[in-house]
Amino acid sequence: MKFADYPVHALMEITARPPLVFTRGEGSWLWDHPGKKYLDFVQGWAVNCLGHASPVVARALTEQAAKLVNPSPGFHNAPALELARRITEASVFDRVFFANSGAEANEGAIKLARKWGAKNRGGACEIITFEESFHGRTLATMSASGKPAFASLFEPKVPGFPKAKLNDLESVERLITDRTVAVMIEPIQGEAGVIPATDEFLRALRAITRREGLLLIVDEIQTGVGRTGRLWGYEHSSIAPDVMTLGKGFGGGVPLAALVAREEVCCFEHGDQGGTFNGNPLMAAVGCAVMEAVTADGFLEGVRERGDYLMSGLRELSARFGLGEVRGRGLLVALELGREIGPRVVEFAREKRVLINSPRAGVLRFMPALNVGRSEIAEVVGILGDTMREFEQVQTS
Numbered sequence: 001m002k003f004a005d006y007p008v009h010a011l012m013e014i015t016a017r018p019p020l021v022f023t024r025g026e027g028s029w030l031w032d033h034p035g036k037k038y039l040d041f042v043q044g045w046a047v048n049c050l051g052h053a054s055p056v057v058a059r060a061l062t063e064q065a066a067k068l069v070n071p072s073p074g075f076h077n078a079p080a081l082e083l084a085r086r087i088t089e090a091s092v093f094d095r096v097f098f099a100n101s102g103a104e105a106n107e108g109a110i111k112l113a114r115k116w117g118a119k120n121r122g123g124a125c126e127i128i129t130f131e132e133s134f135h136g137r138t139l140a141t142m143s144a145s146g147k148p149a150f151a152s153l154f155e156p157k158v159p160g161f162p163k164a165k166l167n168d169l170e171s172v173e174r175l176i177t178d179r180t181v182a183v184m185i186e187p188i189q190g191e192a193g194v195i196p197a198t199d200e201f202l203r204a205l206r207a208i209t210r211r212e213g214l215l216l217i218v219d220e221i222q223t224g225v226g227r228t229g230r231l232w233g234y235e236h237s238s239i240a241p242d243v244m245t246l247g248k249g250f251g252g253g254v255p256l257a258a259l260v261a262r263e264e265v266c267c268f269e270h271g272d273q274g275g276t277f278n279g280n281p282l283m284a285a286v287g288c289a290v291m292e293a294v295t296a297d298g299f300l301e302g303v304r305e306r307g308d309y310l311m312s313g314l315r316e317l318s319a320r321f322g323l324g325e326v327r328g329r330g331l332l333v334a335l336e337l338g339r340e341i342g343p344r345v346v347e348f349a350r351e352k353r354v355l356i357n358s359p360r361a362g363v364l365r366f367m368p369a370l371n372v373g374r375s376e377i378a379e380v381v382g383i384l385g386d387t388m389r390e391f392e393q394v395q396t397s
């Protein structure tokens with residue numbers, strides 16, 4: 001089938017998409033409609049943590065689909081209970097509420113914090129978030145986000161999200177008032193271009209929020225479930241947050257998210273929170289399979305080892321072409337280009353059958369499957385070298 005024969009005009013236009021239709025995937029590889037093969041280091045936006053068409057995900061889906069898909073969120077089901085047990089046993093948290101997207105999990109965190117403030121802090125409802133942060137695309141989570149492109153959209157915003165500066169403790173302290181109930185932070189700002197909160201900053205934030213009686217919410221939708229080389233991103237700084245949200249890689253490619261909290265914070269009353277598809281056994285069964293794979297012996301060591309390998313390859317590339325910083329943790333990695341050429345480099349790389357993304361014009365981001373092979377990393381770095389050489393030739397000619 002030719003691209004022109006696909007009914008693309010039946011879709012609402014929300015972003016510029018290249019004229020390709022992907023029809024099949026396997027591990028780190030994707031095939032488009034004419035059958036061309038691509039090395040994929042986007043992986044559905046850090047979603048397919050076990051790669052495309054993972055047999056682990058496929059088995060969980062098919063076995064559960066034949067057993068029970070949805071008894072309703074008003075009844076218990078075994079996969080949801082099992083997944084909640086796995087998460088609480090492997091983290092500092094006690095209880096889980098399942099959702100279908102990261103934004104929905106964050107909405108839940110915002111509601112939980114506001115409820116907790118109504119009960120315990122005299123109606124305090126403000127949640128301090130950070131400039132450049134990204135928490136989702138619902139009205140409240142866009143309001144919570146510090147992404148500059150969101151600032152003027154869909155007014156009026158949901159009030160109650162003052163913005164501090166990342167890694168600047170004083171900027172947080174200045175915003176704390178009687179109305180403050182929580183601080184919400186990404187351990188690494190993914191959409192901003194892989195900008196880490198420092199371990200010292202996270203520890204200081206935990207100390208201040210404890211001292212002031214505020215909740216600390218970590219948005220681990222991008223950093224959770226092994227992406228940074230540890231199961232949860234907060235582990236790198238050895239803090240114990242009060243609330244965590246999960247999404248993206250948590251479902252290994254299927255829509256699954258979670259709001260996770262310590263017992264003392266779990267103050268929802270019946271009727272406060274819910275959702276028709278939430279905690280359905282089909283998605284929860286996949287979550288269980290993903291958790292089992294990611295917590296298997298040696299898996300996270302492998303993520304750290306291949307993350308280091310990717311970063312060292314990119315550092316060589318950066319030195320060779322006079323680019324900027326390489327940063328990240330595990331397999332969430334960014335390369336600064338030093339110029340606003342990201343979107344064009346992404347296009348050049350796609351011509352060479354490598355898929356990467358540019359969350360900001362001066363940055364490339366790499367978020368391969370957590371089980372990506374060393375040879376696939378070497379291939380991407382090699383092709384990116386060819387891409388940069390060709391790009392420079394085009395620029396100077």
Ligand SMILES: *Cc1c(COP(=O)(O)O)cnc(C)c1O
Binds near residue numbers: 103104190191221247
């Ligand atoms: C992707 C992302 C979200 C939003 O998740 P959706 O599933 O797209 O709603 C929220 N927070 C962070 C840190 C993310 O990376």
